[in-house]
Amino acid sequence: MNQINRVAIVGGSHGNELTGVYLVKKFHQYPNLINKTSFETLALLGNPKAIAARRRYIDKDLNRCFTVDNFQSPTSSIYEELRAKEIQQILQPQNQEFVDVIMDLHTTTANMGLCIILGNMHPFLLQLAANLSFINPLVKVYSHQQTSGSGFLRSLCPLGFAIEVGAVAQGILDAELFQQTEQLIYAILQYFEEFNQGKIPLINNTLTLYKSIGSVDYPRNEDGEIEAMIHPQLQFKDYEPLHPGDPIFLTFAGKDILYQGESTVYPVFINEAAYYEKGIAMHLSQKEWIHIS
Amino acid sequence: MNQINRVAIVGGSHGNELTGVYLVKKFHQYPNLINKTSFETLALLGNPKAIAARRRYIDKDLNRCFTVDNFQSPTSSIYEELRAKEIQQILQPQNQEFVDVIMDLHTTTANMGLCIILGNMHPFLLQLAANLSFINPLVKVYSHQQTSGSGFLRSLCPLGFAIEVGAVAQGILDAELFQQTEQLIYAILQYFEEFNQGKIPLINNTLTLYKSIGSVDYPRNEDGEIEAMIHPQLQFKDYEPLHPGDPIFLTFAGKDILYQGESTVYPVFINEAAYYEKGIAMHLSQKEWIHIS
Numbered sequence: 001m002n003q004i005n006r007v008a009i010v011g012g013s014h015g016n017e018l019t020g021v022y023l024v025k026k027f028h029q030y031p032n033l034i035n036k037t038s039f040e041t042l043a044l045l046g047n048p049k050a051i052a053a054r055r056r057y058i059d060k061d062l063n064r065c066f067t068v069d070n071f072q073s074p075t076s077s078i079y080e081e082l083r084a085k086e087i088q089q090i091l092q093p094q095n096q097e098f099v100d101v102i103m104d105l106h107t108t109t110a111n112m113g114l115c116i117i118l119g120n121m122h123p124f125l126l127q128l129a130a131n132l133s134f135i136n137p138l139v140k141v142y143s144h145q146q147t148s149g150s151g152f153l154r155s156l157c158p159l160g161f162a163i164e165v166g167a168v169a170q171g172i173l174d175a176e177l178f179q180q181t182e183q184l185i186y187a188i189l190q191y192f193e194e195f196n197q198g199k200i201p202l203i204n205n206t207l208t209l210y211k212s213i214g215s216v217d218y219p220r221n222e223d224g225e226i227e228a229m230i231h232p233q234l235q236f237k238d239y240e241p242l243h244p245g246d247p248i249f250l251t252f253a254g255k256d257i258l259y260q261g262e263s264t265v266y267p268v269f270i271n272e273a274a275y276y277e278k279g280i281a282m283h284l285s286q287k288e289w290i291h292i293s
Numbered sequence: 294m295n296q297i298n299r300v301a302i303v304g305g306s307h308g309n310e311l312t313g314v315y316l317v318k319k320f321h322q323y324p325n326l327i328n329k330t331s332f333e334t335l336a337l338l339g340n341p342k343a344i345a346a347r348r349r350y351i352d353k354d355l356n357r358c359f360t361v362d363n364f365q366s367p368t369s370s371i372y373e374e375l376r377a378k379e380i381q382q383i384l385q386p387q388n389q390e391f392v393d394v395i396m397d398l399h400t401t402t403a404n405m406g407l408c409i410i411l412g413n414m415h416p417f418l419l420q421l422a423a424n425l426s427f428i429n430p431l432v433k434v435y436s437h438q439q440t441s442g443s444g445f446l447r448s449l450c451p452l453g454f455a456i457e458v459g460a461v462a463q464g465i466l467d468a469e470l471f472q473q474t475e476q477l478i479y480a481i482l483q484y485f486e487e488f489n490q491g492k493i494p495l496i497n498n499t500l501t502l503y504k505s506i507g508s509v510d511y512p513r514n515e516d517g518e519i520e521a522m523i524h525p526q527l528q529f530k531d532y533e534p535l536h537p538g539d540p541i542f543l544t545f546a547g548k549d550i551l552y553q554g555e556s557t558v559y560p561v562f563i564n565e566a567a568y569y570e571k572g573i574a575m576h577l578s579q580k581e582w583i584h585i586s
Contacts, residue, residue, distance in 0.1 A: 025518075026545045054570065055348070109462040169402040169462035171566030175522040175543045225318075229468040250468045252319045273464030277347065 004159075004192045007041045008091055008099040009034065009185065013063045013106070013153055014274070015050025016170040019178050020105030023185070036189055038196035042099065044090065046153070049079055054171055056274055063104070064151040084151075091156055101159045103188065104152075105181065108166035109273045110282075111236040114139045114184055117162040119146035119154050125161060128191055130207040130292040131200075135187060138180070140239060142268055142285065144212040167236060170273055205292050210239060210266055210285035217279045219249055219257060227251055230271045230281060238268045242284075249281070297452075297485045300334045301384050301392040302327065302478065306356045306399070306446055307567070308343025309463040312471050313398030316478070329482055331489035335392065337383065339446070342372055347464055349567055356397070357444040377446075384449055394452040396481065397445075398474065401459035402566045403575075404529040407432045407477055410455040412439035412447050418454060421484055423500040423585040424493070428480060431473070433532055435561055435578065437505040460529060463566055498585045503532060503559055503578035510572040512542055512550060520544055523564045523574060531561045535577075542574070 009027065011020025027034045027043035034041040045051060047062045058079045065084035076082055091099045116129050116139060133139040142164075146155045154160030165181050168174045194200050218226040228249035234242065241264045242248065249257040259265075267282040269275060302320065304313025320327050320336035327334040338344060340355045351372045358377035369375055384392045409422050409432060426432040435457075439448045447453030458474050461467045487493050511519040521542035527535065534557045535541065542550035552558075560575040562568065 022519075022522075022545060030546075109465050167462070169460070169566055171463060171569065172402050172564050173522040174528060174564075176525045176528070178522060179525075179547075226315075229315075229466040229471060232469045232472075235467060235469065252315060253323075254472075271465050271467075273462055276464065 003196055004039045004100045006099045007034075007039055007101040007103065007189070007192060009041060009043045009103045009105065010046045010087070010153060011043070011105040012048075012051045013046030013104055014056045014061075015047050015052070016054055016056050017105075017107040018171065018173045019107045019165060019168065019181050021045065021051055022173060022178070023105060023182060026182075034185070034189060036193045038193055039100075041189065042090075044087070046087065046104075047080065047083060049083075056170070061274075063106075063153055066153050066156055067149055067151040069149070070151070084153075087153065088156060099157060101192070102154055102157045102161070103185070104154050104160070104162040105185075106162055106164045107168045107170075107177070108164055108269060109169060110269045110271055111167040111238045112140070112142075112164050112268060113166070113238075114180055115164040115268075116141045117154075117164050118143040119150075119152060119160060119162075120158065122158050124159060126207060126290065127200075127292055128188065129209075130205045130290075131191055131203060132184070132187060133207065134203055134205050136184070139184065140210065141207060142210045142212065144283070203292070207290045207292050209288045209290055210268055211288050212268075212283050212285050213265065215280045215283045216248070216267075218276070218281045219251070226276070228257055231256065234267065234270060234282075236270070238270050239266055241265075241287075242267050296489055297332045297393045299392045300327075300332055300394040300396065300482065300485060302334060302336045302396045302398065303339045303380070303446060304336070304398040305341075305344045306339030306397055307349045307354075308340050308345070309347055309349050310398075310400040311464065311466045312400045312458060312461065312474050314338065314344055315466060315471070316398060316475060319475075327478070327482060329486045331486055332393075334482065335383075337380070339380065339397075340373065340376060342376075349463070354567075356399075356446055359446050359449055360442055360444040362442070363444070377444075380446065381449060392450060394485070395447055395450045395454070396478070397447050397453070397455040398478075399455055399457045400461045400463075400470070401457055401562060402462060403562045403564055404460040404531045405433070405435075405457050405561060406459070406531075407473055408457040408561075409434045410447075410457050411436040412443075412445060412453060412455075413451065415451055417452060419500060419583065420493075420585055421481065422502075423498045423583075424484055424496060425477070425480060426500065427496055427498050429477070432477065433503065434500060435503045435505065437576070496585070500583045500585050502581045502583055503561055504581050505561075505576050505578050506558065508573045508576045509541070509560075511569070511574045512544070519569070521550055524549065527560065527563060527575075529563070531563050532559055532580075534558075534580075535560050 011024035062080040228251040231247040248259040265284040304317035355373040422434040521544040524540040541552040558577040563575040
């Protein structure tokens with residue numbers, strides 16, 4: 001990677017995550033906010049029908065539709081599968097690489113703060129993440145290795161990543177988080193500009209990385225119905241250590257369920273609303289330190 | 294009102310407000326939790342289709358469908374209008390009064406704490422509310438006078454009220470708020486039991502009442518699109534005074550919008566997700582003190 005020429009900022013891949021939706025609308029209204037001298041920036045609304053309906057999706061989660069299978073299938077009646085193809089054609093016309101960077105804006109009901117989600121360990125992304133968390137200690141970095149079938153929008157491009165901000169309820173704007181997300185985007189664009197100009201300062205930094213090692217579902221009965229809630233002691237405690245024996249769930253009958261793992265883990269995406277239907281109460285991560293030089 | 298004979302607890306009138314949904318399911322599983330010697334309690338899921346879809350409603354907000362117009366219209370293709378008729382037939386069979394009390398469980402993304410919403414000023418409800426807020430200072434009381442066309446479930450019965458708990462995102466359970474709501478319900482049922490037994494202590498109390506005086510919409514452009522967010526200084530500040538000249542909104546361009554009213558008001562339902570589409574950024578209330586003896 002010698003030069004960033006085109007950057008895509010996508011908001012509203014999930015229609016009820018309003019921060020990204022209204023940031024993209026703001027960038028459409030004031031394009032100078034995201035235009036730089038050394039590269040172009042395209043701001044795009046991910047799922048217009050879901051945004052209009054104020055829902056995550058219409059038929060299917062768009063951010064699981066960017067798969068080779070979908071791109072190769074001749075037709076579909078599923079709105080999000082069609083929309084994923086449209087977005088691919090916008091970002092990668094004629095299957096040629098077009099944008100160098102995809103920044104996908106999300107929010108979560110989990111207390112994720114300002115999180116950069118990496119789908120791969122590209123050195124450029126690690127340097128970017130280290131730089132951002134060095135400038136702003138509120139920035140956390142989580143890596144969730146994507147497979148070819150995972151279908152994330154960010155997987156379209158080696159320099160694809162998500163920005164995940166919370167805790168914020170679906171369907172609302174939290175002005176403070178909106179402004180923090182906006183400033184983070186400007187810091188990222190400024191980083192690209194300085195990179196293109198050969199001005200990136202060599203920071204000697206240790207990147208703290210939360211690396212996904214799996215997920216935990218809610219306890220469920222034989223009908224698939226949940227039988228417990230996130231334990232009050234764990235709620236909003238994303239990135240904090242969960243030790244074997246710590247309470248993890250509270251049943252509706254009021255009984256504590258303890259974490260049965262063998263070693264300390266760092267839960268993230270604790271109590272994300274959209275993950276109840278996916279069978280995910282939280283993701284578990286390991287905390288790692290990576291030296292970036 | 295001499296005797297409470299039957300009480301209805303309704304949860305999930307809005308399908309994505311999970312606290313009420315899972316409390317009702319718990320009461321179905323453990324009916325002894327809500328049965329008392331002097332009255333019967335019926336626990337009912339309000340909107341089963343919306344609960345299954347994890348959405349507020351399918352076609353239309355159920356909690357606006359309890360209108361005389363709807364009950365008198367011969368047929369409808371709108372799911373919630375049909376469901377409202379079914380619920381009316383369950384709670385008031387053959388148009389005879391059946392349940393004496395309706396307790397409708399809701400949650401909100403606004404920071405409403407544990408709120409009792411009164412639709413009328415029935416002395417029994419005022420005494421109940423005074424008693425509950427005396428026992429638990431976290432309990433707030435908000436009155437929103439209902440008109441015949443407002444269509445709230447609670448309007449089916451003179452002793453109807455809502456319990457509105459937040460801040461909690463749509464589509465999730467917050468265990469701490471779940472437990473607080475559950476304890477509040479038990480305190481209410483215990484109050485009815487003691488009332489029936491003639492044991493209600495005469496408390497000499499002043500009830501703090503937040504009385505609705507109207508609502509404020511978001512600033513919008515000519516297309517109806519919002520142009521501002523709840524101001525960060527107002528977010529989560531339900532029940533706190535808003536003075537003329539205090540910031541109320543922040544535009545996407547970063548400009549403060551100040552409250553232009555002539556006197557101090559007490560906003561509630563600040564930034565409720567479901568109210569964006571209703572044109573309500575918050576309700577305004579007056580703070581009043583009512584002597585209960």
